[in-house]
Amino acid sequence: MTEEFYGLSAYTDGNQLRLAYVLGIEKKKAKSLIASGRTIPLPLKNVLFSFNEKVSEDDFRLNHPQYEEKIKSLAADVDLGMLWEMLEGEECKVFTLDELCDFYFSELSDYLKAGLFDVLSQDIVYFKRRLAEFTIRDQEQVEAILKSREKKRLQEEYEAELGPWVQSVLESDEDSTVEVPGKFKTFVGQLGNLIWLKQSSDASRFLDKLIGKSPLRLKAVEFLMKTGQISKDCDEHLVIAGIRPDFSQKLLAMAEELDFDSTGRNDLGEDFYCFSIDDESTSDVDDVLSVEYLENDLFKIGIHIADVSAYIAKASTLDLEAEHRATSIYLPTGTVNMFPAELATHKASLLPGSPKPALSYYATLTSDGELRSTHIERSLIQVSEKLSYRYCDGVLEGDEEAKEDLKKDLDILANLADELILKRQEKGAITFNRPENKITIVDGVVDITEVRAHSKSRALVGEFMILANNLGAQFCRDNEIPALYRVQEKSDEQVAMPETYDPVSFDAAIKCMKKSRMTPYPSDHAGLGLDCYTQFTSPIRRYSDLMMQRQLIAFLEGRDLVYTEDELLEIKSKAESRLGEVRDVQRQSENFWLYTYLEQSKIGETYLATVVNHLNGGLLVELDGLTLRLKLNHGKKLEIGTRLEVKIQLVDPKLNHAKLSLESILDE
Structure with missing residues (x-):
C-alpha cells in the first residue's frame, strides 16, 4: 500500500481536497511537500491517491x-443531483470514490477523480462522507435539505x-416617520413583540x-418610533421596559x-358635604x-374610597389587565393608568357630579385625636367639591377665601391630623422630610418646582x-379575613x-x-407607629388595594371571601416583580428629565451641594x-x-451624565 503514494498526490484537509508531492513514507506517514512550500508528515489515511501523471x-x-x-474547473461541471438520481435505486447505499467514479464518468x-471528490467532500445535500x-441520502432527507437551503x-x-x-x-430625522414596506412588516411586528412581550426572534x-x-x-x-409603531410622545423609559401606555380597543x-349596582348601599344624598384634596x-x-x-x-370623620370592585369583577378581562399592570404609573411625561381612562378618571373616580359607589370608613374622634368608634359601610356618594393642595393650604394659612363650612372642616381635619401624627410619633413613627420635586414638561421644556415640604393639606x-x-x-x-399586611420591624438602632x-x-x-x-x-409597622397596617385607599391606582377592597366588601355583604391566603400570596409575588420594574422606570424617567433640565437651563450655573x-x-x-446625586471628579x-459649590459644565441626559467642576469648598 505504501508504494502507491508517491509524487503528485491528493489528500484531504477537513472537507477540502489539497495537492501535495509525496517524497516518501516514514513511520506510517507520508512525507509530503505541500503548496506553501513546507514539508510535513501526512497521515496515510488522509492521502487519497497518487496521480499517474509523473511530475517532478x-x-x-x-x-x-x-x-x-x-x-x-472539472469539479464545477459535476452534477451531484444527477449522480444521486443514478444511484437512488441501487440496493447498496455506501460507495467508495472509485465506485462513484465508475458510475459517473465514461x-x-x-x-476528474480529484474533482469529484472535491465536490463530494463539500456536499451536504446528497451524500454523507x-x-x-x-x-447516499434518501429522498426525504434530500428534499428537506434542499428546502432548508432555499x-x-x-x-x-x-x-x-x-x-x-x-x-x-x-x-432618519427624529421628526420624520418612515413608511414600512409590506415585505418588512413581519420584521417590524417581531420587534414590537420584543418590546411588549419580551420575545426574542430573528428580527x-x-x-x-x-x-x-x-x-x-x-x-x-x-x-419603532421612527416607523410610527410607537407614538413619539410616549415616555421612552416606559416603552423600553415593555410597559404599554395605552389599552387595546377591546x-x-x-x-x-x-x-354598577347601587343595591344595598347607604345613599348619602346630594346634601352630604364631602370633598377631595389633590x-x-x-x-x-x-x-x-x-x-x-x-x-x-x-367629630365623625368620613374617609370615602372609590369602590372599584363595584365595576370590576375578579378574573374579568379588565381585572386581569389590571393585575398584570399592578399599578398606575406617574411620570413627568404623564400618567399611565392601571385601568382605561373611562373607568380610572371618569366612572370610578370620585369627581363632583353624579353619585358614585364608595367604601366609607368612619372614625369618631375627640378633639385631641382619641378614637372612640369606627364603622365601615358600602355607600353611594355625590362629591361636593374637588379641591387642590395649593388652595387648601391657602385656606388653612388665611391666604385664600373659603366658605365658612369648608374652612371649619379644613381646620378640624388639620388639627385632628396633627394630633394623630403626634400619637403615632409617640409610638415611634418616623416622619420623612426629604424634599420632593414636581417635574413638568411643556413643549419639551422642563420646569422644576419643589413640592411644599410642610403642606398642611398634604399632611392631613x-x-x-x-x-x-x-x-x-x-x-x-x-375578623380573621385573609389579607396582605404591610409590616416593618423596629430598628435595632435609634x-x-x-x-x-x-x-x-x-x-x-x-x-x-x-x-x-x-x-x-x-x-x-414601626415606621408608621401602628399595630397593623394594610393598603385599601388607592384601588384605582394599586391592584393590591383593589384586592383588599374586594375581601372587605365580601365580608360586609356576608358572601364567601374573594381570595384565599394562597391566592393573595401568588398575586403579591407577581405584583412585587412588576412594582420593581415600575420603580426603575420612574427613577430613570425622573433622572432623565432632571438631567434635561440642567442641560436646558443650568449649564454654567453654580449649585450648592453636599x-x-x-x-x-x-x-x-x-x-x-434637586436631590439629584452626581459624580464630581476630584482627587x-x-x-x-x-x-461645596459646584458648576454645571456639561450634561448628557441620554447617558445620565453631568460634568461638574468644583468652585469652592464651603466648610474650609
Whole structure:
C-alpha cells in the first residue's frame, strides 16, 4: 500500500481536497511537500491517491496552482443531483470514490477523480462522507435539505435588502416617520413583540447584530418610533421596559360598557358635604373626606374610597389587565393608568357630579385625636367639591377665601391630623422630610418646582389615609379575613430623622430602618407607629388595594371571601416583580428629565451641594433643591457632609451624565 503514494498526490484537509508531492513514507506517514512550500508528515489515511501523471518536485513547486485550478474547473461541471438520481435505486447505499467514479464518468482521469471528490467532500445535500466512503441520502432527507437551503437563500436575499433599510430608518430625522414596506412588516411586528412581550426572534437577533454595541431595546424603541409603531410622545423609559401606555380597543370598549349596582348601599344624598384634596391635575381621585359634628366635642370623620370592585369583577378581562399592570404609573411625561381612562378618571373616580359607589370608613374622634368608634359601610356618594393642595393650604394659612363650612372642616381635619401624627410619633413613627420635586414638561421644556415640604393639606390627607388603612387592617385582623399586611420591624438602632433635611443624616436614618414587607400575618409597622397596617385607599391606582377592597366588601355583604391566603400570596409575588420594574422606570424617567433640565437651563450655573459618598476617582454629591446625586471628579477625598459649590459644565441626559467642576469648598 505504501508504494502507491508517491509524487503528485491528493489528500484531504477537513472537507477540502489539497495537492501535495509525496517524497516518501516514514513511520506510517507520508512525507509530503505541500503548496506553501513546507514539508510535513501526512497521515496515510488522509492521502487519497497518487496521480499517474509523473511530475517532478520542481514541477510541483512551480505548477501546483495550475493543477488545482484544473481540478476546480472539472469539479464545477459535476452534477451531484444527477449522480444521486443514478444511484437512488441501487440496493447498496455506501460507495467508495472509485465506485462513484465508475458510475459517473465514461472515461476517467486522476483530475476528474480529484474533482469529484472535491465536490463530494463539500456536499451536504446528497451524500454523507466518512473518510473515503460516501453514503447516499434518501429522498426525504434530500428534499428537506434542499428546502432548508432555499429558505436560507431567500433569507439571505431578504436580509441583504433589510439591512440597508433598517440602517436608513435609524439614521432618519427624529421628526420624520418612515413608511414600512409590506415585505418588512413581519420584521417590524417581531420587534414590537420584543418590546411588549419580551420575545426574542430573528428580527431582534438581526437588529442586535446590525447595531453592534448599542443597547438592543433602546434601538428597537427608536426604530419603532421612527416607523410610527410607537407614538413619539410616549415616555421612552416606559416603552423600553415593555410597559404599554395605552389599552387595546377591546379593553376600551369594555370600559365604556361598565356600570354598577347601587343595591344595598347607604345613599348619602346630594346634601352630604364631602370633598377631595389633590393636585390640580389629578383626575383619578380615589378618596374624599367629610366631617360631621357630634355632641360632646366629637367629630365623625368620613374617609370615602372609590369602590372599584363595584365595576370590576375578579378574573374579568379588565381585572386581569389590571393585575398584570399592578399599578398606575406617574411620570413627568404623564400618567399611565392601571385601568382605561373611562373607568380610572371618569366612572370610578370620585369627581363632583353624579353619585358614585364608595367604601366609607368612619372614625369618631375627640378633639385631641382619641378614637372612640369606627364603622365601615358600602355607600353611594355625590362629591361636593374637588379641591387642590395649593388652595387648601391657602385656606388653612388665611391666604385664600373659603366658605365658612369648608374652612371649619379644613381646620378640624388639620388639627385632628396633627394630633394623630403626634400619637403615632409617640409610638415611634418616623416622619420623612426629604424634599420632593414636581417635574413638568411643556413643549419639551422642563420646569422644576419643589413640592411644599410642610403642606398642611398634604399632611392631613396623608394622615387620614393612614388612619383608614389602619382601621381596615384592624378590621381584617379582628375578623380573621385573609389579607396582605404591610409590616416593618423596629430598628435595632435609634432612628434620628432631623427636622431640617440634610442628605447625610437622611441616609443614615434610612440605613437604620428595616425594610417594610407584605405578609398575610398582621404585625407592627414601626415606621408608621401602628399595630397593623394594610393598603385599601388607592384601588384605582394599586391592584393590591383593589384586592383588599374586594375581601372587605365580601365580608360586609356576608358572601364567601374573594381570595384565599394562597391566592393573595401568588398575586403579591407577581405584583412585587412588576412594582420593581415600575420603580426603575420612574427613577430613570425622573433622572432623565432632571438631567434635561440642567442641560436646558443650568449649564454654567453654580449649585450648592453636599458630599454624600466617595467614588473611585471622585465624590458623589447631592445638589441642593434637586436631590439629584452626581459624580464630581476630584482627587482629594473630602469628608462626607462637606458643603461645596459646584458648576454645571456639561450634561448628557441620554447617558445620565453631568460634568461638574468644583468652585469652592464651603466648610474650609
